[in-house]
Amino acid sequence: MKLIAAMSGGVDSAVAAARAVEAGHDVIGVHLALSSNPQKYRSGARGCCTIEDSHDARRAADVIGIPFYIWDMAEEFHDGVVEDFLAEYAAGRTPNPCLRCNEKIKFAAVLDRARAMGFDGVVTGHYARTQISDSGKTLHRAVDHSKDQSYVLSVLTVEQIEGAIFPLGGTTKVDIRKEAEARGLAVAQKPDSHDICFVPSGDNAGWLRDRLGSEVGPIVDQDGVKIGEHKGAYTYTIGQRKGLGLTVPTADGSPRFVLKIEPVSNTVVVGAREDLAVSTMRGERAVWCGPAVTEQAQRGFVQVRAHGAALPCSYFFDGTLLTAHLDEPLLGLATGQAMVIYDGDRVVGSATICETE
């Protein structure tokens, strides 16, 4: 096949590209320039947005022996990922930008462009697997569960999964680093990237404050009684206990947790631990990674964080919302996060959480 390998400058995408070449594919490396004003050097553990990262990617492509190009996706990234991230926070939700990037950039803008240019698909260094079954190509968890990235890929449609190649899903991260070393790739020991790539300082709250302002608002209890003040509601997350700065203690001295963020009234609602419990969640904008979910309730698992646990549940889709009833309640669940349904290791689909109870 003729493939585009998306190369971030990290070890995973470099090994993925090398494996695709070794598998006999005709591969061209592409680095996505996602920032119109990239920093020169990496600081901390963010890796894919600096000039240094693009040099690392180019060097890896040269060592592998494939052509290398940089595609400027800064505008698409800003409109589709960064703006969405800000809008979600402004609306009191907690978004996952990596998921949005996969949905709108890597397997949309890049895959579309690749296909138009005569390529068959896109290779990435994501830890996930695909399988061919009777119902077509399906998406599965990686063998290395600690590195599994199927959660952030759960926004891919069947058609996008058709064009996605994940050569690393069957290997552990430890072995990928060894393999990179053996292949002479200088990025073998480059630190893993985490944090949000477009927040250069790693200070998410500060970054949001700079863009959304820091309007002071009330912190109230469940009866609506004001018991404190906050400096920008979006810097809080559901379930947060520390840093609330509350001076009025509860009657029994028990701690308070953030239960709800109300952007319109700029209010943060706090309450007791048991009030965080969620046993049902509903999600909008559902995407199926294989056969569509129906009104018929099914048994399976739901995951609500990138590296969270898979929680046993029953789920169904009423045509608008994806609903999951948990067997055991979960404490602290933010709207805006993705709820991803698994059938064993297979990713069934996902939706953006809009209601919890």
Place this chain on the structure above:
Amino acid sequence: MSSIYLDHAATTPMVEEALIAMTAQLARLGNPSSLHTHGRATRKTLEDAREVIAKEVGCLPSEVIFTASGTEANNTALKGLYWQGRDKGKHVVAISSIEHHAILDPAHWLEVHEGAEVIQIPVNADGVVDLEFLTHLVATRGNEIAVISVMHANNETGVIQPIRTVVEIAGEIPVHTDAAQSFKKVPLSFAELGVYAMSLSAHKTGGPLGIGALILRRAVEIPALLHGGGQEREIRSGTLNAPAIVAFAAAAKSKYYDSAKVSALRDSFIAGISAALPEVIVNGLRAERLPGIVNITFPGTQSDTLLLLMDAQNISCSTGSACSAGVHEASHVLLAMGHNEVSAQSSLRFSFGATSTSADVDFAVSVLPDVITRGRAANLS
């Protein structure tokens, strides 16, 4: 599948004479600044080379200052002439709007760090510098101008600039010209042009990478960028790169470049492309151009996509413009010629050299229509 090289303006193969001269010199011992036998031997070889180059560019041997690149020659000339002028109360640096980054960027640096006022001289739609603008500029602010720099021929379009006229308009104002693309391609004489300074780069003309020259009028003393042993008129220090210099001279003397042949190839390429894709625009078509460079706009495409697709067909060409972190930016040259951001980003530079053949042209012409079709589809996706 053979690979086809249509990027001779980026760099071109070393000619055989240069390769032989360079490898022979690499084996010889001696620092040209040393007074002993070994030093003298190298010095002799090196000064022979200087005389050869001087003869080929129409200057005195003492006017040749060897540098490590064309970029260094440009920096030395622009900064040096600016500093010299500033000492006399002149603070304006006038450059054409289509200069190479090796002039644009030092000019910008002078503005930010050294108090210069940079004025860009526009070009017309054919990419030729606006002489009326320059005349008016010199008439109104001539006594403030420290240096005027206009390239001899543009590296992206090949359009040749009227340097002789620029010098006439400039009068007493020092004029520098970047002739990196022109040397050996079209007649070039430092003395006849009448400029103060001229930059050359060996690897654009069959010589090796890493050697250039600043041709600077004798008796013009400008401040140095590199201080040290004072080897080159105290304007440029550093042990002279004898192997590269003798190779530069061998290339300068060589008759390898047949301008008529190269321009015929270029014209047959233009004819072939225009027949297959009538909507294309050849930039600077009406102007006098170098034999080997052609810049073409393919409406509805993005040049970085086209480069990838051409590369996949084993054809090496270029956008001709600089990259920032490898992200392709619209060419300032094409923008200066009246293109908008979109059409400027839909353009490719093809450059032919002494080793180009009609088979190269035929193959490129045969694959381009399909590349353009795919490029357009990718642009719409």
